[in-house]
Structure formats: C-alpha cells, structure tokens
Amino acid sequence: MKTLLAVLKKEWMETVRSGKLTVLVILSVLFGIMNPAIAKLTPWMMELLSESLSENGLSVGNITVDALTSWTQFFKNIPLLLVVFVLIYSSIFTKEYQSGTLIPILTKGLPRYKIVLAKFILVFSLWTLCYWLCFLVTYGYNAFYWDNRTVSCLFSAALYWWLFGAGITSVMVFFSAFSSGSTGVLLGTGGYVTAAYTAGLLPHIKEYSPVMLTNSLQLLTASAKPDGCMKAVLVTVLLGTFSVAASVPLFNRKQL
Amino acid sequence: MDALTITNLTKKFGDKTVLDKLNLSVPKHSIFGFVGKNGAGKTTTMKTVLGLLKPDEGRITVAGERVVYGQTKTNRHIGYLPDVPEFYSYMTPYEYLAFCGKISEIPAKDLKSRCCGLLELVGLKNEKHRIKGFSRGMKQRLGIAQALLNRPKLLICDEPTSALDPVGRKEILDILLLAKEQTTILFSTHILSDVERICTDAAFLDKGTIVLQGSVSGMRNLNSSKKYVLELADRKDTEKIMQAFTGLTLNQNHELVFREESGLLFSILHFIAEQKIPVQKLEHMEIPLEDLFLEVTKP
Ligand SMILES: Nc1ncnc2c1ncn2[C@@H]1O[C@H](COP(=O)(O)OP(=O)(O)OP(=O)(O)O)[C@@H](O)[C@H]1O
Numbered sequence A: 001m002k003t004l005l006a007v008l009k010k011e012w013m014e015t016v017r018s019g020k021l022t023v024l025v026i027l028s029v030l031f032g033i034m035n036p037a038i039a040k041l042t043p044w045m046m047e048l049l050s051e052s053l054s055e056n057g058l059s060v061g062n063i064t065v066d067a068l069t070s071w072t073q074f075f076k077n078i079p080l081l082l083v084v085f086v087l088i089y090s091s092i093f094t095k096e097y098q099s100g101t102l103i104p105i106l107t108k109g110l111p112r113y114k115i116v117l118a119k120f121i122l123v124f125s126l127w128t129l130c131y132w133l134c135f136l137v138t139y140g141y142n143a144f145y146w147d148n149r150t151v152s153c154l155f156s157a158a159l160y161w162w163l164f165g166a167g168i169t170s171v172m173v174f175f176s177a178f179s180s181g182s183t184g185v186l187l188g189t190g191g192y193v194t195a196a197y198t199a200g201l202l203p204h205i206k207e208y209s210p211v212m213l214t215n216s217l218q219l220l221t222a223s224a225k226p227d228g229c230m231k232a233v234l235v236t237v238l239l240g241t242f243s244v245a246a247s248v249p250l251f252n253r254k255q256l
Numbered sequence B: 001m002d003a004l005t006i007t008n009l010t011k012k013f014g015d016k017t018v019l020d021k022l023n024l025s026v027p028k029h030s031i032f033g034f035v036g037k038n039g040a041g042k043t044t045t046m047k048t049v050l051g052l053l054k055p056d057e058g059r060i061t062v063a064g065e066r067v068v069y070g071q072t073k074t075n076r077h078i079g080y081l082p083d084v085p086e087f088y089s090y091m092t093p094y095e096y097l098a099f100c101g102k103i104s105e106i107p108a109k110d111l112k113s114r115c116c117g118l119l120e121l122v123g124l125k126n127e128k129h130r131i132k133g134f135s136r137g138m139k140q141r142l143g144i145a146q147a148l149l150n151r152p153k154l155l156i157c158d159e160p161t162s163a164l165d166p167v168g169r170k171e172i173l174d175i176l177l178l179a180k181e182q183t184t185i186l187f188s189t190h191i192l193s194d195v196e197r198i199c200t201d202a203a204f205l206d207k208g209t210i211v212l213q214g215s216v217s218g219m220r221n222l223n224s225s226k227k228y229v230l231e232l233a234d235r236k237d238t239e240k241i242m243q244a245f246t247g248l249t250l251n252q253n254h255e256l257v258f259r260e261e262s263g264l265l266f267s268i269l270h271f272i273a274e275q276k277i278p279v280q281k282l283e284h285m286e287i288p289l290e291d292l293f294l295e296v297t298k299p
C-alpha cells in the first residue's frame, strides 16, 4: 500500500510539474464558461446574422435561450474535452517505455501491477476532476442566468456521460499496457469508440453499446428515461473493469 | 554459493540468436568484468537476469533464488545501473532517491540518512537542481546511487564508464571499488584497462557464449598467454633460429617473439647453447588482457 502511494505521488508530481494539470484545469474551466456563454450569445449572433439571412430569403424567429440551450452546448462540447484528455494522457505509459525510466523502478522489485494501478487511478481521478469541474462551472452560470430545474434528469445525463469517459480512460490504460507508441494507444482507443458507435447503430445490440450513455439530449428533454441506459451502464462498467484487470497480465508480459 | 549463476541461457530476437547456451557464474564478493564487443549481447544478458527480457531457454539464479520473467521478486537482491540511465527529469536527485527508497520499502527513519550518504558518495550532495539538465556523467553517478540504495547483494552495471572522460571514469571506478566492501559487482565493459584496474574476475563474451572465464590473475598466467622475447647480438643468428624453428615472429626491433608451446623455449635455449650464440636479452612478457581478448574472440 505504501509503495502504491509512493508511485501515485510520483505520477501526481509529474502531472503537476509538467504543467499538464494547469492546462487541464484551465481548459475545463474555459469549456465550462463557454457553454453558457454560447447560449447567451446565440440570440445576439442571430440578430447580427438575420439581416444577411433575410436577404437570402430566410427569416429568423424569436429565439429564446434557457438552461437547456446551455446544457445542450455542454454535451456537445464535452467530447472535445475528452479528446484533449486522451491526447494528453495517451503517452502516460509509452513515454516511459521509450525513455526507459521504468527500468530502474522495476528492477528494484516493485510489482508491475502497482504501476498499472497508479496510472489508472491517476487518469481516472483526473478525468473525474476535469469533467465535474467543467460541469460545476456550467451549472453555476446556468443557475445564475436561468434555472437548472427546467431540464429533466440532468444528473443522470451528466453521470452517464462521465461514465462513458471513465470507460475510455480504462480502455486507454489497456492499450497502453502493451503498445509501445502512443499512436497504438490512440488507434486502440479510437477503435473502441468506433466499435461502440457501430454497435449503437445496430437494432438489437444498440442498448448494450456504451454510446447509449452519450444520448444526453434525449434525457434532458425527457424523451428517454434514465433506466433505458441500464444495460449500457453495465456493459461499460464491465468493459472498464475488464480492461484494467487485463492490462496487468499484459503489462507483466511486456519486454522493456 | 555464487551471487549469480546462469546456465544454458539462450535468447533469440526473431531468428537471430543473440545468446547461445551461455554459462556464467559470479562468485560472491568479486568485481566481475563482463567483456564483449559491441552487439555481443552484454545488455541482453543483464536484462534477462533482471527479468526484463524473456529467455528462450536456460536458468538463472540470483543469490540462490530463481529468476522468473516479468515477476520482479529476485530484483530485490539486485541493484541495476542501465547503460543509458534515464530518470524522472522533473525530480531533484534527492527526491528521486527518496522515491526509490519508498518503493524498495526502506524504513522511513533510515531513508533520509541513506539518501544523503549515497549522494555524498557519488558527489551529488549539493545538487539541488532537477535531473532535467544533468550531464551523462551526473546521470551515471545518480545511477550508481540509486543502484546501491537497497544495499543489493548483486550490483549490475552496464558499461558504467564508456561514456565518460578519463577523470569521470576513474571516479566511477573508485566508487565501484568502495562499493565492493558491501556487495558483489557485475559490470560490463569493452574497456579492458578498466578490468585490469579493478576486477577480480572476468568473462569474455563472443558470439553469444562465454569463451573465457576466470580470475583476472589466472588469466594473466594462462599458458597460452605466456610470451617470450628473445634478442640476439647478431642478426645472422636471429635468422638462423627463425629457420630452425616454427612459430616465431619478428617484431620491429628485430627481436624474436614466441609463445611457450610444447617446450619451444627449452628447445631454443638448447639450440643456443649448442651453437654458442651470444644472447642480448630474454624476457618473459605478460600480454595485456586486450591481446588475450582479441585472441579468444578471433573470427
Ligand atoms: N529488442 C531487440 N530486438 C531485436 N534485436 C535486438 C534487441 N535488443 C538487442 N538486439 C540485438 O542483440 C544483439 C546484442 O545486443 P546487446 O545490446 O545485448 O549488445 P551489447 O553487448 O550490450 O552491445 P553494446 O556494447 O553496444 O552495448 C545486437 O546485435 C542487437 O542488434
């Protein structure tokens, strides 16, 4: 346990001192501000555009914005935050493989699974931190300008999307445990998302696909019920657990 | 019991056999020089001992305990200095050692004094900067400090001196000599003068097998390594001897050089006595390890 804590502390130090944490926190806050800001600015932009639009024969009706507009923006933009997150942390193992920094550590008799575990705990917690930070900022602004209570199932929707992201962090750890370069990790993670999307299009398997968790708009507008996602939740949790568990023997077998 | 025993180790990369039934044993409290050309397989052997590479065949034991690939249990007996040591560049040397100490489960109360002691030993005590800007030599020193941290029974150093200037090399060798008090040292190199300077034992690696192994003093006294130099007063006599015997060579100073094989020395001396040839000089020459190495690794 003590050694695991030491490795975790080292990972944290790396994230702080390399400036990754600063970048992520700034991005999360910016993304959080952007959602209500875009919602706020939409009517104004439409007004600006309306002249040129009406010249083209399009008329713009009165646009009303509320918390739903802002939350729609949130769920539209959060994939971008996830992509940035994956890009930053896709090299969390591979950088160490390439520079050889793991060798002095492992040759001290540190069990390899502790490295996998520490790195997973770090990316998982950081994803949680970034996601909920972004959420909180948007939530605060929305509460100030509008009323968050007008959207239905907000917390389930947010929790599901967070889970989808958390699933991706564990898949990323899985591919990192055996691919030597970060390209492999990105391809593998991309492959997981593609497979999930493909499954999400097929009629019978659809409800099992983790992509179901990102159907947030239907939850917000009450056109879907949170219970409908239960199978997808189960699949995502199982896949995530399996990914992390399977990375241990894979990493044990890796030649460094 | 030996600190390290390797029996019949075979390692292939694809269809290329790098190690071919290699046998090696490193006696306790020795400084063991592991000599081989570039690409001979020194690093491969060491990494296999550390469980970082999977052997195709063979058995390795460290302090009597068997090495299992991927399971790093035997590594608690070992300190390792990689050939190109890389450490976390965002830490200071002290922070790095303290981190290593925690993962080797050194009791917290000893940790500080041990880290400081080692930093002093390798001359990095006053270095408060992060590892990022370190030179090769500084990284090499930090490498030795981290390798000695858990008081290993076996210290494995992969070419600790090859990237250093003469002063740095001497300093590293001196540190190794100091470390000898507490541990067994296996170090690879292709600098034979380093072996002559500090090693008690050595092994020569060529084409994936050990071609010669033993104590350094024993190697020096090897029969095949005994050479004689004979100088005669008259050049004509030199030619006479050259014609009468085989296996002699002439060096630049017109001296005869030969190996003591099947009583050659006595036959020549007999010949000289019979013919009453005046002798200027007869010398027993100790050949440097380098020549011995070149000889045993001849293609
Ligand atoms: N990961 C690898 N994949 C394929 N071949 C490898 C690998 N590692 C080493 N080799 C090959 O194995 C041989 C031995 O390499 P090794 O690094 O053990 O040599 P060495 O004795 O340490 O050489 P040097 O003195 O240059 O450090 C080389 O021919 C090298 O090409």
Ligand SMILES: [Mg+2]
Residues within 6 Å of the ligand: B042, B043, B044, B083, B158, B159
């Ligand atoms: Mg090498």
